[in-house]
Amino acid sequence: MSQYQWDWLVIFENVTDTDEFYYQWLISGLGWTLLIALSAWVIALILGTIIGTARTLPNKFVAGIATAYVELFRNIPLIVQLFMWFFVLPEMVPTNIGNWMKQDMPHPGIITSIIGLGLFTAARVAEQIRTGILALPRGQKNAGLALGLTLAQTYRHVLLPMAFRVVIPPLTSEFMSIFKNSAVAYSITATELFFQMKQITGDYKPANQIEVVTIVGLIYILVAFSANRIMTFIERRVQVPGYISGGK
Amino acid sequence: MISIKNVSKWYGNFQVLTDCTTEVKKGDVVVVCGPSGSGKSTLIKCVNALEPFQKGDIVVDGTSIADPSTNLPKIRSRVGMVFQHFELFPHLTITRNLALAQEKVLGRSKDEAMTKGLALLERVGLKDHAHKFPGQLSGGQQQRVAIARALAMDPIVMLFDEPTSALDPEMVNEVLDVMVELAQEGMTMMCVTHEMGFARKVAHRVIFMDKGHIVEDCAKEEFFGDLNSRSERARHFLSKILQH
Ligand SMILES: Nc1ncnc2c1ncn2[C@@H]1O[C@H](COP(=O)(O)OP(=O)(O)OP(=O)(O)O)[C@@H](O)[C@H]1O
Numbered sequence: 001m002s003q004y005q006w007d008w009l010v011i012f013e014n015v016t017d018t019d020e021f022y023y024q025w026l027i028s029g030l031g032w033t034l035l036i037a038l039s040a041w042v043i044a045l046i047l048g049t050i051i052g053t054a055r056t057l058p059n060k061f062v063a064g065i066a067t068a069y070v071e072l073f074r075n076i077p078l079i080v081q082l083f084m085w086f087f088v089l090p091e092m093v094p095t096n097i098g099n100w101m102k103q104d105m106p107h108p109g110i111i112t113s114i115i116g117l118g119l120f121t122a123a124r125v126a127e128q129i130r131t132g133i134l135a136l137p138r139g140q141k142n143a144g145l146a147l148g149l150t151l152a153q154t155y156r157h158v159l160l161p162m163a164f165r166v167v168i169p170p171l172t173s174e175f176m177s178i179f180k181n182s183a184v185a186y187s188i189t190a191t192e193l194f195f196q197m198k199q200i201t202g203d204y205k206p207a208n209q210i211e212v213v214t215i216v217g218l219i220y221i222l223v224a225f226s227a228n229r230i231m232t233f234i235e236r237r238v239q240v241p242g243y244i245s246g247g248k
Numbered sequence: 249m250i251s252i253k254n255v256s257k258w259y260g261n262f263q264v265l266t267d268c269t270t271e272v273k274k275g276d277v278v279v280v281c282g283p284s285g286s287g288k289s290t291l292i293k294c295v296n297a298l299e300p301f302q303k304g305d306i307v308v309d310g311t312s313i314a315d316p317s318t319n320l321p322k323i324r325s326r327v328g329m330v331f332q333h334f335e336l337f338p339h340l341t342i343t344r345n346l347a348l349a350q351e352k353v354l355g356r357s358k359d360e361a362m363t364k365g366l367a368l369l370e371r372v373g374l375k376d377h378a379h380k381f382p383g384q385l386s387g388g389q390q391q392r393v394a395i396a397r398a399l400a401m402d403p404i405v406m407l408f409d410e411p412t413s414a415l416d417p418e419m420v421n422e423v424l425d426v427m428v429e430l431a432q433e434g435m436t437m438m439c440v441t442h443e444m445g446f447a448r449k450v451a452h453r454v455i456f457m458d459k460g461h462i463v464e465d466c467a468k469e470e471f472f473g474d475l476n477s478r479s480e481r482a483r484h485f486l487s488k489i490l491q492h
């Protein structure tokens with residue numbers, strides 16, 4: 001058996017040749033991870049709802065564009081999408097905009113990650129929302145329209161509130177995924193949690209790398225678990241009295 | 249009030265409605281019956297433009313449904329509709345179910361809509377349930393709420409699509425009672441139903457449909473009075489549903 005000396009306190013040591021501590025790097029990384037994931041989630045929810053809704057509209061043209069979006073964004077690996085936004089897009093736009101993106105845009109890695117992860121997750125959210133709308137009894141839309149509500153009002157007040165409730169369980173897993181997927185942002189220089197872990201275990205080797213990796217893993221578990229709890233809380237809060245989900 | 253003129257409708261190659269023509273005058277109660285799949289629901293949904301049709305026209309209170317410039321939400325807000333499966337909004341309380349369209353479509357204030365809603369709940373005997381959710385009511389109670397919800401819009405005509413056929417037998421009468429009362433107050437009604445007792449009691453006219461055609465369209469007395477002069481198909485249909 002190995003004689004490995006476990007030392008969990010390694011993260012409280014000084015980063016070699018600096019007055020910073022490893023745990024500070026991890027906390028800063030966690031902060032960026034949360035910021036990237038939560039901001040991307042806002043984009044994903046809003047855009048995903050719009051696109052998922054659009055796919056159920058009677059207008060074939062609008063529905064077709066929405067379908068194209070979903071197919072495009074969920075069939076390209078996330079890491080490839082981030083590379084395209086980060087390295088390819090600046091070369092394809094007019095030079096002055098491209099230069100701004102490369103040189104002057106604040107936190108380019110973070111911002112690109114938020115947008116890239118948001119657009120990617122939006123396609124997945126859209127599919128959930130679409131499924132949720134289609135799972136509702138067909139008569140609900142007619143009931144809204146028959147009262148004189150416009151199609152938009154029917155979606156806003158009748159269909160979407162129920163569709164959201166129906167899809168909270170699958171949305172929960174998307175919400176958990178977005179934190180885990182945010183680790184890919186390290187590949188475009190976003191200094192989030194996984195980036196910091198690579199940094200610590202790679203360039204600034206403390207003696208005990210295994211502890212650092214384990215701790216980071218535990219932090220991800222904690223974050224995903226919290227995300228799950230938050231969604232469960234929301235699910236309970238918006239539960240409809242007397243409604244049997246999946247009924248009819 | 250409602251004038252249906254030579255309406256034909258297809259689903260792809262399948263013709264659901266063939267050259268349907270009839271009229272519902274103000275204060276009329278018209279019962280529509282016919283075998284399953286004969287196009288009754290489709291016809292009634294054409295009246296408030298929930299289903300488009302390819303030929304003919306329907307004029308509701310002077311407004312053409314087929315005219316592309318017609319404001320459909322506006323005309324629908326004046327035509328009440330009650331569905332087989334109630335279609336209350338499950339996430340809203342009974343009072344919110346009644347108030348939603350009053351506020352969003354008619355622009356009534358919250359108070360106004362609430363007062364109107366409660367008065368109608370009282371009328372259908374459900375005031376005590378105002379703060380419940382639809383899932384907490386029985387089928388018969390939900391259908392009475394659905395009728396109240398339609399009435400809250402002050403409709404000029406009410407459409408019913410088999411309002412009692414999803415109900416347990418013991419709940420059918422509580423809904424029919426509300427409908428009879430409405431009919432007796434002079435509400436214009438077009439009802440798809442196989443409740444011939446209801447038809448006998450309050451209908452002015454009975455329409456019989458088969459395979460997308462309006463086969464019979466006559467006064468109630470004539471329809472029930474002289475079965476021998478009814479068409480073969482209507483007699484066959486009636487013999488089946490009148491046995492019980
Ligand atoms: N969306 C649709 N697409 C294709 N065919 C349809 C559609 N809706 C209804 N139909 C067909 O149109 C015909 C008439 O349907 P409709 O619902 O109007 O009949 P109905 O007289 O109301 O029957 P029921 O007593 O069963 O309610 C049926 O043959 C049905 O299968």
Ligand SMILES: [Mg+2]
Pocket residue numbers: 288289290409410
């Ligand atoms: Mg029907």
